Amino acid sequence: MTVLALFTLGVLWIGGRIDMASAGGRPDLEGLPRITVHAGDTLWEIADALTGEADTGPTVRRVMDLNGLSGSEVRPGTRLYLPEGLLR
Template sequence: MSTVILTAPAAIPGRQRAARTRLRITRRGRRVLAAVAAAPVVVAVAAAVLGGGAALGSGVAGAPAGTFETVTVMSGDSLWSIAERVAPSADPRDVVDEIASLNGLAGAELEMGQRLALPAAYSTAD
């Protein structure tokens, strides 16, 4: 009579069960993964910052020289008095706003001798 021995599959030679391992990311690996994920955002922001002022800093001339009539600020002049002088029939608030916008003025302070460009709508050269 022969005896049959039953064994578990892991005990059969040449047939080993693969051990399951969990993927572990080290601290350095997390930093690398974060850097790779953030790289496109950093590149996009850098491109926007570097290219955003291109229109302002370009050498392309906006309007040809001599297109605007200018006025020289005299002692005691203000934007309001200049607006009333160059456009007596217009609302001085609108004219002051247009002159300030055209000349890039942050405030209402003027210096004697300063030259201000006048909007074409209020030019007397017509």
């Protein structure tokens, strides 16, 4: 029983440390433009529409990093922060 309690406390402590580290690594999002994803939208199409760049890959990566996305799939209703200077 004691081992289980110590293990649980250890996991909670590590989880708290990870949350603090990830929060400290995120830029301040206040004041950044935001958009809402609509049905049928893809992150690639959003990046293309906003920038008009030939290679949207770097823009997709910036949006993913800023919003903590692990992949480029987005769901309708999701609010995405956009990097400063992205809008043309």
